[in-house]
Amino acid sequence: MDAQAAAASPLSPAMQGAKRLLEQGIAFVKNAGFEVEQLERGLARCRMPFKGNANHIGTMYAGALFTLAEMPGGALFLSSFDAAKFFPVVKAVNLKFIKPAKGDVWVTARLSEEEIVRIEREATAQGKSNFTLTLELTDAAGTVLASSEGHYQLRRVA
Amino acid sequence: MDAQAAAASPLSPAMQGAKRLLEQGIAFVKNAGFEVEQLERGLARCRMPFKGNANHIGTMYAGALFTLAEMPGGALFLSSFDAAKFFPVVKAVNLKFIKPAKGDVWVTARLSEEEIVRIEREATAQGKSNFTLTLELTDAAGTVLASSEGHYQLRRVA
Numbered sequence: 001m002d003a004q005a006a007a008a009s010p011l012s013p014a015m016q017g018a019k020r021l022l023e024q025g026i027a028f029v030k031n032a033g034f035e036v037e038q039l040e041r042g043l044a045r046c047r048m049p050f051k052g053n054a055n056h057i058g059t060m061y062a063g064a065l066f067t068l069a070e071m072p073g074g075a076l077f078l079s080s081f082d083a084a085k086f087f088p089v090v091k092a093v094n095l096k097f098i099k100p101a102k103g104d105v106w107v108t109a110r111l112s113e114e115e116i117v118r119i120e121r122e123a124t125a126q127g128k129s130n131f132t133l134t135l136e137l138t139d140a141a142g143t144v145l146a147s148s149e150g151h152y153q154l155r156r157v158a
Numbered sequence: 159m160d161a162q163a164a165a166a167s168p169l170s171p172a173m174q175g176a177k178r179l180l181e182q183g184i185a186f187v188k189n190a191g192f193e194v195e196q197l198e199r200g201l202a203r204c205r206m207p208f209k210g211n212a213n214h215i216g217t218m219y220a221g222a223l224f225t226l227a228e229m230p231g232g233a234l235f236l237s238s239f240d241a242a243k244f245f246p247v248v249k250a251v252n253l254k255f256i257k258p259a260k261g262d263v264w265v266t267a268r269l270s271e272e273e274i275v276r277i278e279r280e281a282t283a284q285g286k287s288n289f290t291l292t293l294e295l296t297d298a299a300g301t302v303l304a305s306s307e308g309h310y311q312l313r314r315v316a
Contacts, residue, residue: 025214028221031189056183062228062248063186067221090220094252 015039018078022071032067036075037106042116044075045108050101060101069095069135069148072109076133077154080116085157086123091130092151101145107137123154173197176236180229187229190222194233195264200274202233203266208259218259227253227293227306230267234291235312238274243315244281249288250309259303265295281312 011019019036023029033052038045046068053064070093077088111119115131122129130153137146169177177194181187191210196203204226211222228251235246269277273289280287288311295304 021214026212026219028190028211028213028219032186032221053186054184055186056179057245061184061186062251063190063221063225066224066228066251066253070220070224087215090255092252092254093220093224094250095224096250097248 011039015079018075021078022075029067029071032064034067034071038108039075039079041080042076042111042113043108044072044079044110045106046071046075048105050103050105058102060105062095062097065097065101065105065137065146066093066095066148068105068107068137069093069146070150072107072133072135073150073152076109076111077152080111081120081154086120086154087157089153089155090150091153094149096147097145098147099143099145101137101139103139105137105139105145107135109133109135119154123156128153128155169197173237176233180233180236187225190225192225192229196266197233197237199238200234200269200271201266202230202237202268203264204229204233206263208261208263216260218263220253220255223255223259223263223295223304224251224253224306226263226265226295227251227304228308230265230291230293231308231310234267234269235310238269239278239312244278244312245315247311247313248308249311252307254305255303256305257301257303259295259297261297263295263297263303265293267291267293277312281314286311286313 022036033049035047037047048064048068053060055061119129119131133150135148136144138144180194191207193205195205206222206226211218213219277287277289291308293306294302296302
């Protein structure tokens with residue numbers, strides 16, 4: 001993130017720790033250069049750099065787009081739920097490629113306050129609760145390059 | 159691949175070149191350690207090593223499973239179609255996670271001779287032809303850990 005972006009959306013100290021975990025906690029994700037630009041309760045904005053992720057025809061490899069589409073589930077988990085009480089599981093991800101990505105790609109994922117409360121209540125009562133993230137992956141101009149539907153489950157720590 | 163496996167399924171010289179391209183042509187895929195174990199017309203068997211691809215809870219990260227599920231489209235393209243006349247495009251991948259992967263994961267993808275002929279004929283006549291790969295990702299014992307449906311399109315070089 002550049003200085004301007006950092007100034008525009010400072011992450012709280014707790015979110016700085018979550019950002020570090022998301023970007024560096026999984027070698028595969030770290031190797032791809034995945035970045036969390038914004039992170040707060042119910043909101044995660046992430047970026048996949050083009051550099052290092054091009055395929056043999058000069059567009060972003062599908063696996064890098066998948067990683068960008070999948071990680072917001074973990075990001076929203078860390079920013080919205082109590083990691084001492086719950087953990088997330090990814091059940092399925094459906095990814096549709098719309099236009100080739102020729103530069104960095106962004107995704108913004110949201111969970112409404114009502115949805116956070118529902119998921120937490122269900123997971124507390126029943127041990128698990130499903131939630132879906134329907135996302136759009138965009139270029140710097142906001143053009144949609146790919147869309148995804150991620151099916152996650154919040155589980156109560158036994 | 160160990161010596162025994164190599165002896166059991168030697169790759170032809172042309173397939174050796176395709177294997178090298180698939181494993182090393184895309185940095186993202188190379189970083190993951192993706193391997194092509196068998197490659198011939200209508201058949202690709204690939205492996206994703208566990209080493210280097212674990213997540214923070216000691217199972218294979220979803221993005222590595224995605225890469226293993228997606229790459230057979232390119233592998234079957236190189237082994238079954240004329241790369242001077244056609245190129246492949248991935249349109250969508252739907253991936254379902256069934257059990258956590260705690261070791262290496264394999265996938266075997268096949269295109270029947272009839273399907274290869276249909277795709278080639280359509281792409282030659284109409285400029286493009288869709289095909290779907292429905293795959294199972296398994297552990298060493300053959301247990302299904304994930305399933306995928308990859309939607310590809312073979313396109314005629316203009």
